[in-house]
Amino acid sequence: MSMMPLMDEDQGLPVLMARQAIYTKSQDVAAYELLFRDEQGNFVMGLKDDDATLAVLVNSYASFSKATKAQVPFFLKVTDKVLLNDELPDFPRHLFVLELLPHTQVTSRLIARLETLASQGYRLALSGFDPSDTKLHPLLKVVHVLKLDIQLIGLSRIPSLVQKLKPFNLELLADKVETQEEFRQCLEMGFALYMGYFLSKPDLVRGKKLSGSKVLLMQILQELQNKHATAQSVEEIALKDPELTYKILRVVNSAAVNLRREVTSLSHAIALLGMDQVRRWVMLFLAKSDNGKPTELTRTMLVRGRMCELLAEMLEYQDPMECFIVGLLSQLDVMMDMEMEVLLNEVPLQQSVRDALLNREGQSGALLSEVEVYERGEFERLKKLLPSQFYEVAYRHSLKWSEQVLEAMQG
Template sequence: MNEANFIVREPLLDPKQRVIGFQLSWQSPDQSTEVSIDSLNLLLAFVAEHLHDDEKGFLLGDSLLFLEAVPELLQADALTLLPPGNTVLILQKKYFASETAFEAVKNLRQLGYGICLRGAEITTLERSFFSQISHIEVKLNAANFASQAKVYASLKRSSVRMVARNVSTWPDFDACSALGLDSFVGKLHLTPRPSAAPKALNTSQTTILQLMEMVRKNADIQQLESVVKRDATLAYKLLRYINSAGFGLRTEVQSLKHAVQMLGYSPLYRWLTLLLATASTSGYSPVLLETAIVRGRFAELLGQLKMSKAEAENLFVAGMFSLLDRLLGLPMSEVLATIQLPESVTEALISRGGAFGSYLALAEACELNSALVGSLADSLKISSDELNTAHLSALVWAKNISLAA
């Protein structure tokens, strides 16, 4: 692979803030420069190779996958590896002027693939396109929202789904949801919704923190079980996570004691970190939790390339904790005051410094399309192929975990 190619992602949200898919693209520092046909073909082939399994099929389950395309790619071999019902190709409006491209679009639509129209002026959009597209990308213009609302209402009566961009505030998100927009692409999910609720740990979170501290100190298993038994729901969710496809166990774990016997204390700590995030009652966005899971796993996989298994597992904790303040609705300083973490994890969380800081920063950069991706990868001696493989693997792993939640 070309060393300059790094996959970045944007989550696709539904009106309930759930992740329904991802848009994957190469990092493009210069947004004014069109990505070459070869680069787009390379991305399509790489994604198809890593998200398709001959036995399991599409590894992201029911998630949608949005990929930028050009007419030359509409008959690419790699496209046949991606399920039509989950794959949406983004095409600029200008390509619809080509009769050859339009015929290729019609053929793909008959096979069930989605087509997302980009760059159209929706106020003057030719209705003849509607029969051949599944989605249309719209950009919110807050200054002209009233006139846009009328167009959105008109589009809502068609079968074309609207994908919104430029939605930067939660009030705008709510307004677009009310108007019938189907999905949203962007980074709004990293900004938690304002909450009037008092910010304090609930009973379940307090119990989980107690368990995490006990696990850190290798407390007797009977002591752990006595704490877990106070909360039947907590015990159930913990076993659900441990038995999820994300862990890949061949034998079902029946109890906490069984889990420690099979796995030891270190993996148990990571699952408690997950439980701590999901035990929030502050009304956090579901996408925030999935982002934390992906970030944690992504950082861990990067760490596995260069460090021990135990150190890499600590990177997972660092990734999860990096969004825990937003998930819990508490300042990071208060979150860190509730539990003693390894110094390397704390340093990474506070300053992105220390042995773990660059790994965590690199995982973040790929979700933010940061210009630092290349330099961070170089500093850690991680190739683009290794980075992109870890990124897609983290998405698959998080999908399996989400199914167990």
């Protein structure tokens, strides 16, 4: 599906939105935090129901959670003004955690309002807690989740802080966890939840080699790129692993592809879709975890690849498929715990793709950088290659598409 029909059927929103995962100790997704900025990159303060923005959140973003087997809530940042003026829509209690900001003005009226919300079944969180700033301390008796910025506070100060917080029975969320080592340290300190980009960094293992199934995928990719390849020659390689072939066909027959008739073999898929499209689905399985990595990493890779492709179509780039591959494989080093340069020596990819992945060079490399900025919610850093609403719609549709693909991949 190209970008223009997407824009026709789903208008962009007046704000830019992205989501970031909040993880459990086992690195499963416990919740998502929703990030908002207006078109100038400013944080949206005190969203009101008549903006229709919150209604869209419930209907669009929450629907991704409803569609999955494991429904998770969203953390939504709210101001004390919104809470006190009773401007909060009637959210599904189980789908939203209300997150108070560090500049919240703590008053007896606010405390009473929070206690009422808690009694109604809302879960409350507090972000940006500074242990040396006593004005926020009264909130510790009311909120359920406390977010601690480990970079701001410093890891060395956190163990004693955790001890002091124990009487409040709070669920502690370690924020800005940037590396696997920081994750391990926070795990030892007793945090229940984790947020940050630690999953985006490879935990390098010396001398690691690709698994047998990945090597076979490489062989299929190599054949798909051979100008003398035929549907039969590709299928002959794939049938060395019938289970893998079945999984690829299951994805090709899924809602993410939207074919009108069932594809029964890889050669049939190539005849219907062409070599390039089948290469896309083989790439998906190259990006799929087979070593216990969290599903969220695969989801991020899918979203990134699809968003790169959609934006490339809208920008009328010559090869949107290359942008898809660049986005999809941009975290292959993390998935495999191998250096990207070492990996690319084993993956049969053209030079422009290698340059994009290693150095963010060329058209597809620049677009990947733009998508990375968007998914972090750093909207003020966008180069605005397109009007803002195209980014938001492309991101939202990429989320939906990734859920369809994951469902097909996991059976």
